[in-house]
Amino acid sequence: MSSSMEIEPSSPPPSTISSPPSTSPQAQPPAQDLYTTFSQREKYGITLILGITTITSPLTATIYFPLLPLLRTHFHTSAQAINLTITIYIVFQALSPLFFATLSDTFGRRPIFLVTLLIYLFANLGLALQQHSYVALLILRALQSFGASAAFAVSYGVVADVCVPSDRGNMVGPISAAQSLGLCIGPVVGGWVAWKSGGYGWVFWVLVIVAGVLVVVVGGFLPETARNVVGNGRVGARRWWIRPWCSGTVHSARRLNRKWTAKEKSSAEGDVSGGIDADEPHAEKKRFRFFDFLTCLRIIFYKDSALILWMHGWFYLVDYSIQTALPSIYRDTYHFNALLTGLAYLPRGAGIITGGYLNGKLMDRKYRLTAASINHTINPLAGDNLDHFPIEIARSRDSWHLFGALSLILIAYGWAIEKHAHVSIPLVLQYAQGFLTTCLYTIFVTLLVDVFPDRPSTAAAAASVVRCSLAASGVAALQPLLDGLGSGWYFTGLALVSSVFGFGVVFAIQRRGRKWRSERRGGNSGPGF
Numbered sequence: 001m002s003s004s005m006e007i008e009p010s011s012p013p014p015s016t017i018s019s020p021p022s023t024s025p026q027a028q029p030p031a032q033d034l035y036t037t038f039s040q041r042e043k044y045g046i047t048l049i050l051g052i053t054t055i056t057s058p059l060t061a062t063i064y065f066p067l068l069p070l071l072r073t074h075f076h077t078s079a080q081a082i083n084l085t086i087t088i089y090i091v092f093q094a095l096s097p098l099f100f101a102t103l104s105d106t107f108g109r110r111p112i113f114l115v116t117l118l119i120y121l122f123a124n125l126g127l128a129l130q131q132h133s134y135v136a137l138l139i140l141r142a143l144q145s146f147g148a149s150a151a152f153a154v155s156y157g158v159v160a161d162v163c164v165p166s167d168r169g170n171m172v173g174p175i176s177a178a179q180s181l182g183l184c185i186g187p188v189v190g191g192w193v194a195w196k197s198g199g200y201g202w203v204f205w206v207l208v209i210v211a212g213v214l215v216v217v218v219g220g221f222l223p224e225t226a227r228n229v230v231g232n233g234r235v236g237a238r239r240w241w242i243r244p245w246c247s248g249t250v251h252s253a254r255r256l257n258r259k260w261t262a263k264e265k266s267s268a269e270g271d272v273s274g275g276i277d278a279d280e281p282h283a284e285k286k287r288f289r290f291f292d293f294l295t296c297l298r299i300i301f302y303k304d305s306a307l308i309l310w311m312h313g314w315f316y317l318v319d320y321s322i323q324t325a326l327p328s329i330y331r332d333t334y335h336f337n338a339l340l341t342g343l344a345y346l347p348r349g350a351g352i353i354t355g356g357y358l359n360g361k362l363m364d365r366k367y368r369l370t371a372a373s374i375n376h377t378i379n380p381l382a383g384d385n386l387d388h389f390p391i392e393i394a395r396s397r398d399s400w401h402l403f404g405a406l407s408l409i410l411i412a413y414g415w416a417i418e419k420h421a422h423v424s425i426p427l428v429l430q431y432a433q434g435f436l437t438t439c440l441y442t443i444f445v446t447l448l449v450d451v452f453p454d455r456p457s458t459a460a461a462a463a464s465v466v467r468c469s470l471a472a473s474g475v476a477a478l479q480p481l482l483d484g485l486g487s488g489w490y491f492t493g494l495a496l497v498s499s500v501f502g503f504g505v506v507f508a509i510q511r512r513g514r515k516w517r518s519e520r521r522g523g524n525s526g527p528g529f
Contacts (some may be wrong), residue, residue: 062186110242152179154460195338296462300465326341413429
């Protein structure tokens with residue numbers, strides 16, 4: 001259906017739609033005309049680092065679920081009081097990107113990664129050492145989330161920094177799959193601890209080790225990519241806190257493989273302002289203003305981004321609801337112990353990893369199909385001007401099939417549990433659910449970054465605010481709805497909302513999204529809007 005969607009007639013002349021002819025290796029454009037000078041090998045390295053960095057938030061969130069009974073016993077408090085630590089984690093999961101992603105769009109990605117990882121490290125250290133105060137548990141849990149939860153939004157900013165729109169799926173897919181590894185292994189580790197040792201303290205020591213390793217890897221090897229700091233990467237950052245600690249190793253390889261012009265050499269040797277040439281066309285200096293923090297909230301209220309955010313946030317709510325309901329479902333219906341409950345997360349985790357990886361490939365394919373349908377020539381070097389490209393159709397193309405299939409999976413899952421079907425049936429359905437929900441919310445957060453090209457991390461932060469707010473409300477209403485409706489009708493309700501609103505919202509995005517985006521960017525909304 002989406003493939004036949006009519007492109008709006010207000011298209012620019014062909015000369016602005018078609019990109020420059022394909023360039024051969026012998027006819028490369030000048031470095032300053034390239035979208036990015038980061039090589040494919042460097043992008044692979046960046047993808048790997050981002051993947052293991054974004055594991056922090058999902059790992060920390062899911063490793064905690066099987067520990068809830070132990071924490072309740074250890075602190076001699078109620079289940080409601082321990083559940084408050086989950087609510088606080090979700091609240092700071094929303095606040096962290098709001099604060100740090102905005103800063104990363106101004107000051108660069110590396111400093112923000114390092115600051116948040118250090119907060120995460122010391123919060124875990126405090127949790128490992130302090131095991132007597134419930135109030136300290138609440139405070140440290142908030143700091144733990146504050147440090148762990150910005151990586152997602154900042155990583156999407158890095159993707160927008162180094163990848164042209166037609167190639168972003170190749171980077172988003174592996175990052176999403178690696179991030180999902182935390183969702184997969186977290187409950188297993190937490191469940192093993194609850195079943196084997198009867199204690200929980202060493203889990204936080206494991207997280208201390210994870211945080212320490214990430215500080216070393218990011219500090220030592222992740223290059224700065226923010227385009228307002230290093231432009232398209234042509235000249236490396238010069239300030240000590242922006243350069244990788246192993247900058248001699250990282251940058252010597254780049255210099256050996258690059259032919260410098262006299263101007264580039266002069267800029268590289270004489271620049272002390274942050275590493276970019278004053279004439280660098282890809283760099284735009286940004287000054288931080290206090291009200292930049294509100295930029296993230298403004299994004300929520302634009303017509304095009306509001307619909308995109310709803311799609312992303314709703315399917316995250318669906319996924320989080322299943323994740324939260326899973327322990328009680330398998331304990332009460334199938335009488336699983338803590339270890340088996342943790343293992344029950346594995347099929348869903350495998351679906352998330354598979355969906356994240358394959359969806360990246362599919363997004364790039366849909367981009368190419370959309371470009372071919374309007375005779376648009378993709379420019380893989382300088383990147384496409386999305387002001388003249390129907391990116392809303394390219395990203396959401398064929399998403400009807402995904403949430404249609406998800407609706408059927410949710411109905412089958414709910415009634416399989418309601419009727420006490422063999423345990424293999426809900427486990428298989430969890431794989432399909434993880435696959436489909438990951439595809440859907442990844443598609444729409446990528447689209448959101450595409451339509452806010454000058455502040456990609458801020459846009460991803462808006463996605464975090466919306467999805468965490470919806471997830472918190474969904475978790476709050478989960479148990480009363482399950483008790484009142486039963487799992488069959490509860491998941492049927494989720495399926496109906498997913499399908500009815502999903503079809504309507506995608507239809508509006510494809511028919512009106514590009515027009516709304518043009519109006520927004522042509523108005524007085526400020527830079528990047």
